[in-house]
Amino acid sequence: MVALVIVLALLFDFTNGFHDTANAMATPIATGALKPRTAVLLAAILNFVGAFLSTEVAKTISGGLINEGEAGLVFGPELIFAGLVGAILWNLFTWLLGLPSSSSHALFGGLIGAAIVGASLNAGSLDFAIINGGVFVTKILIPAALAPVTAGLVAFIATKIAFAITRKRERDGFKRGQIFTSSLVSLAHGTNDAQKTMGVITLALIAANMQDAGTGPTILVIAACALAIAAGTYSGGWRIIKTLGKGITDVEPAQGFAAEAATTATILASSTVGFALSTTQVASGSVIGTGLGRKGASVRWKTAGRIAAGWLITIPAAAIVSGLAALLVSAGFWGVVAVTVAAAAAILGIFLYSRRNRVDHRSFHRPEPGVFVAPKQRRAKKPKRPPKPLQVKSKQQPKKSSKKKKSKKRSKS
Amino acid sequence: MTINWGDFVTVIIASLVAACLLVTLFSLGLRLGDGEQPWRRPASVAMFVLCGLLVAIGIFLIVPALHSAVLG
Numbered sequence: 289m290v291a292l293v294i295v296l297a298l299l300f301d302f303t304n305g306f307h308d309t310a311n312a313m314a315t316p317i318a319t320g321a322l323k324p325r326t327a328v329l330l331a332a333i334l335n336f337v338g339a340f341l342s343t344e345v346a347k348t349i350s351g352g353l354i355n356e357g358e359a360g361l362v363f364g365p366e367l368i369f370a371g372l373v374g375a376i377l378w379n380l381f382t383w384l385l386g387l388p389s390s391s392s393h394a395l396f397g398g399l400i401g402a403a404i405v406g407a408s409l410n411a412g413s414l415d416f417a418i419i420n421g422g423v424f425v426t427k428i429l430i431p432a433a434l435a436p437v438t439a440g441l442v443a444f445i446a447t448k449i450a451f452a453i454t455r456k457r458e459r460d461g462f463k464r465g466q467i468f469t470s471s472l473v474s475l476a477h478g479t480n481d482a483q484k485t486m487g488v489i490t491l492a493l494i495a496a497n498m499q500d501a502g503t504g505p506t507i508l509v510i511a512a513c514a515l516a517i518a519a520g521t522y523s524g525g526w527r528i529i530k531t532l533g534k535g536i537t538d539v540e541p542a543q544g545f546a547a548e549a550a551t552t553a554t555i556l557a558s559s560t561v562g563f564a565l566s567t568t569q570v571a572s573g574s575v576i577g578t579g580l581g582r583k584g585a586s587v588r589w590k591t592a593g594r595i596a597a598g599w600l601i602t603i604p605a606a607a608i609v610s611g612l613a614a615l616l617v618s619a620g621f622w623g624v625v626a627v628t629v630a631a632a633a634a635i636l637g638i639f640l641y642s643r644r645n646r647v648d649h650r651s652f653h654r655p656e657p658g659v660f661v662a663p664k665q666r667r668a669k670k671p672k673r674p675p676k677p678l679q680v681k682s683k684q685q686p687k688k689s690s691k692k693k694k695s696k697k698r699s700k701s
Numbered sequence: 702m703t704i705n706w707g708d709f710v711t712v713i714i715a716s717l718v719a720a721c722l723l724v725t726l727f728s729l730g731l732r733l734g735d736g737e738q739p740w741r742r743p744a745s746v747a748m749f750v751l752c753g754l755l756v757a758i759g760i761f762l763i764v765p766a767l768h769s770a771v772l773g
Contacts, residue, residue, distance in 0.1 A: 338724055338763070341763070341764050342764075342765050343767065348710040383708075430709075434709060438712065438713050438716065440711070440718070442716050442717050443720070446720045446723075446724040449721055449724050449728065450724050450727075452726045453725065453729060454731050454732050455733075455735070458732060458734075458735050459730040461731040462727070465727050465752070468756050471758045472756065472763070476716045476763045479765070482730075542728075545724065546724050549719075549724050551718045552720075552759060553719035553720035554712070554716040554720075556716075556719075556762045557715040557719065558716075559762075560715075560768075561711055563705075571704070613717055614717065667732075689725070
């Protein structure tokens with residue numbers, strides 16, 4: 289059981305990494321400040337380093353959200369297992385939809401669901417008192433409402449400043465700045481998010497008497513978590529990067545820099561003061577704010593609305609999945625087997641479904657200026673013969689066949 | 702249930718000041734780097750150096766080993 293929890297925790301860490309690549313790297317990729325592969329590699333390295341930098345691990349995974357201990361619920365490996373199943377499945381589902389939703393909220397939602405079912409089974413009737421409502425409101429609900437508003441406001445003003453000071457031809461220089469600001473976001477993410485998984489694994493180990501109570505995570509656990517989050521980051525949640533970088537608004541380098549600066553400043557300010565805002569929500573708010581700040585830029589409110597709806601249902605949805613899992617797990621050994629099989633099937637299903645319309649780093653190919661000018665003139669002269677497929681100069685497209693297909697499509701339209 | 706509204710206000714103001722400062726400095730750096738006059742170039746470099754300083758403060762705040770001694 290402990291082994292299963294550890295595997296699932298690492299899997300959650302992986303989904304966390306790949307869900308949150310977008311927070312730091314969506315705007316640099318969208319503006320072309322960094323090539324897509326370079327960007328995810330940089331983010332992966334910084335996340336890996338970040339995981340080692342911070343050793344503060346949350347003593348309780350739930351942070352007081354669930355009434356644990358003598359009077360409340362004993363959070364055994366079974367319930368952690370159920371909570372992780374819900375969190376992972378919800379993370380993958382939102383990734384499939386390309387929605388930037390908070391991984392921490394998914395984890396909290398999962399644990400809440402598992403805790404409610406666990407407590408209800410103990411008491412014999414529905415028991416919601418296990419959840420500390422005050423903590424829920426102050427630590428999750430209000431920050432979730434304020435994070436995008438704060439970041440949006442800051443990004444809005446920062447964008448105004450950037451456009452007021454610089455002239456048009458100077459604005460390409462912001463691309464270099466973007467590299468630094470987005471790196472800061474990645475590093476901050478690594479120091480915060482890998483800790484959660486370390487906390488979960490350490491708790492499971494302590495519960496199984498494989499580690500002394502009151503000790504921190506061993507170097508093996510830290511390394512495993514760092515590796516999992518880095519691998520997840522490197523694999524890149526391209527769907528979410530696409531939504532955040534291109535779906536909400538069209539980002540220019542100056543906007544990208546302003547948005548990244550706003551994201552970094554908001555995250556650092558909040559974590560220093562003592563309540564952590566969700567990186568995802570801050571980053572999304574910044575992108576919306578910067579879209580409002582540039583004259584002539586439009587914000588696609590439909591996409592923004594979908595994202596907000598995703599945030600609203602993250603906690604209940606993850607809670608329901610985890611609740612069901614916890615119900616099954618309580619049936620004993622075969623329940624655990626059933627949940628494992630069902631979760632594996634769901635993950636496989638989501639993965640297979642995602643292959644039907646792939647979104648990967650090639651989706652962010654930026655044509656060199658001038659490359660696609662030639663075919664238009666040719667078509668005007670000889671309308672019947674399709675022009676020769678263009679040789680697109682790009683390192684990002686290793687396959688020849690895909691190159692031809694793409695350029696044909698372009699020249700026809 | 703106590704909500705610490707003061708903290709929220711602090712966060713909003715702090716992030717607003719920090720982000721705007723960074724963007725202003727970087728923009729000025731770009732703007733000053735564009736002209737012909739001889740005084741512009743060192744001024745622009747100075748702006749970028751100040752930006753680097755802000756980023757260093759950011760790293761200081763991210764890494765607990767660095768700031769734990771000061772902030773507790």
